[in-house]
Amino acid sequence: MSTGNGNIPEDVIEAVLQQHDIVDVVGKYVHLTKQGKYMKGLCPFHSEKTPSFTVTPDKQIFHCYGCGKGGNAIKFVMEIESYSFPEAVRTMAEDANIPISWNAQAMEQSPRNLLRDQLLKAHELTAMLYHFLLKNSDHGQPAMEYLRQRGFTDKLIDQFQIGYAPNRWDTLTQFLTKRGFDLSEMEQGGLLSMRSDESGYVDRFRDRIMFPIWDRNGKVIAFGGRMLHDGQPKYLNSPESMLFNKSRVLYNLHHAKPSIRKAHQIVLFEGYVDVIQAWDAGVTNGIATMGTALTSDHLNHLKNQAEEVVVCYDGDDAGQAAAMKAIPMLEKAGFQARVAVLPDRLDPDEYIKEHGKERFRHQIIEGAVTPTKFKLIYLKKSHILLEDSGKQRYVSEATKLIAEIQSPTEREVYLKELAQQFPIFDYETLKQECNEFRITLQKKKPVGDNNDNWWNNVMNEKRVTPPPNLLPAYHNAERTIIALMLQDLEVTRYVQERLGDEFNVEDHAAIAAYLYAYYAQGKEPDISRFISSLLDDRLEKIAISISMMEVQLEFNPQVLDDYIREIQKVPRLREVKHKRDEVKEAERAGDFLRAAQIASEIIALERDLK
Known part of the structure; x- marks a missing residue:
């Protein structure tokens, strides 16, 4: 998901971040406990048994070491609520009473967004029409009587905006036409259907009690209709559209x-x-x-x-x-x-x-x-318990089921219940049989309790430690320099003058370029705000990961020079390797003079490296 800022002014983004402390934002969704200067909890984005989700209050960022998600408060709201960047900023701005002064309409004028806006307006008006017809028209009286017989009070009908679609072909069609809606778009949105001869459009819902379906923000995006009289289907939902996906809603x-x-x-x-x-x-x-x-x-x-x-x-x-x-x-x-x-x-x-x-x-x-x-x-429903053979099969299958329970106390409770229900089976015998089933299960089961995620396998004391991510020295040097640059303007200036864009890892070079530009605008070090300026999810994740590194925060030119030398060595080392290959080629061709010349060049390069 791109986090382009569109036309949202930077001062609005900064105000949103300033008014929403990361701990408060995340704390609405995740139970956090303090561990030193960090807050930790179970990641809301993937299943885990022990906390790998970290919030760093002084940097105003979150990061999960398990799934790799990370970012600032805006990014968290985007991920947790499935919002776009503008949606997240707008929601958070409204929550903090920050005026939405930017031209949000101009920002979202794509044909798709315009169609979405039209469909949302049409669905809202349609819900109001059906609700009005249920409560205030002769057409709606039978539906109102039916609902009252089913126990629906006026309060419930109003709260859930229940309505009625009359048994006519064109009630909604005429209503939407008069309000200037494009009927072909209304068909795309599931409100209308095309006539069988394709000569026009008709109402999709007729003679049905209508239940509006809302999205997470309370906007009407579809309808469920129950047939009032005899007919099929008894229940009919809106078809899937750009607003409505029944597998998600x-x-x-x-x-x-x-x-x-x-x-x-x-x-x-x-x-x-x-x-x-x-x-x-x-x-x-x-x-x-x-x-x-x-x-x-x-x-x-x-x-x-x-x-x-x-x-x-x-x-x-x-x-x-x-x-x-x-x-x-x-x-x-x-x-x-x-x-x-x-x-x-x-x-x-x-x-x-x-x-x-x-x-x-x-x-x-x-x-x-x-x-x-x-x-x-x-399970009990699938066995004939009046017969001894049925009891035997049920008790055996029930014991297998109980054997899968991890807690010994819980297993004991169920086994005792089973023995009480069927006195012909001795508790100790059931317990022994249960233990035998458990031994069989243990043999089949991989070691550990969370085998899909070995890195978060809390019960596997003998787990194999994954091989450490052995990065080249220059890679670690680049990460360390960027970690320092994220927190220190003076370090950034020093690195920009002596290293510039000579990072060997392309993503590191891109983050450095963004940092140079960020500080050039007169901004102070602020990891959370810097992340908002990045326009690439991958770069965001890398920057968050780097920002979590523990680094010495004092400006030390000697240490920085060591890192810079390590980084600048890489192209020369590659050149040395390339020249050694050239020496071998020259020797194979019998050109020993050429081989000697290249060898002397290698000696000079190696001297420079030292």
Whole structure:
């Protein structure tokens, strides 16, 4: 992702950085603990067991030694919220009451951005139209009666901006036409459909109760429509568009964020009706996927929001199977997973109506079970337990499942429960069988607890230490010089005069050039602000990595001269190697005079190197 600054004035960027301390910004998403002059925590951008994510308050930067991400407060907001650079700056400026004085419109006048703006305006107006028609038109009366029968109060209808699309072909088409929208663009955005004879456009949604779908900023980007009368499909979502990607969007996330962060917990439902009814029952940290299974993109959006996810899917076979698939994905993404078990094949909406809001909150959500408990419940359904052979198969499979648990105490609890449920099986026998399964598992398992990331493998005491990254002396010299330049204007001037652009590593030369330009504008050393001037992600990562080096901060010309000599030696060493190859070629050709001349040149070069 490029971090070009576009037309945003530098004083705005500097004001944003000044008003947003990196510790406060990161601390909203990551639990940080102080370690010396650093703050450390678990990286929000990848799964890890021990902290490799570091915030340096005095430099106002973050850096993860695991995944390599790093930058200043603006970069963190970009990464954590999937914002562009202008979006991040604008959001942070608004948060700090910094006037948005630059011409943001001129900055974002690309055809794609103009189309996006038009579609956002059209979706917002469409949501308002459908909501108005539901509450204030004769067309909407049957839909309003249906919603009230289903337990939707006026307050819920208003809060979730529920609406109604009349059973007509052109209600929305005429509405958008009168407001000057390009109908072909509205079709691209999923609001309209082209007629079968391609002679014009018609409303995509007809005779449906309409549920607006919002993005993370609360902007309407799509709709979900439920058929009011008989017809198929019963539920219809907007098609995917430049605004809406169902594998990424999570329904109600913008409403639920405050409750999610307060509770450190997300409740994951299957559909928007369940989310709304659960909200009315006091479960305000609920979200839903949009008619699709849980994806890794969904989890990436959720990773920074909470530590625990309660899966509350329908109690039927399809819902429970979906919950079984979701558990390993959540665990792999680093969440603590629990499952809300709904009885009698009920869905959350039905349960709330039959048993009440309080019981739903306390017994179903707060009483959610561990993944192991849920797997045992799920496993039990696939065996005929009235027969001894069915009991035997279930207990054997359950014991294998329990054997996978790391905690000895937790294993003991489940084994005792199993022995109590089936008294014909002795606890000690089950324990022995469980231990045998564990021995088999250990033989198959690679050593360590985090084998996808050996560098962060906290339980592998015998892990092989990766070979150190042995960089050439000149490479380390260049990194050290840049680390000093990042923090000292006098060092930069000294290096610029004596070394200039003679860095051997191209990226180091580019960073040095940016530093020369940065200081030439009269700016003081400030790593966070310097990073904002870089226009390349790779250079950003390298600069952040270099800035984390521990270097002596005193200006020492003798030490700098040593580093500069080490750097300047490289082209001469390469020349010596090239001339030695020329000597061999001359000797092979029998031109011993030429070989002797080149050898004397080599001696002179080597003398200079000393």
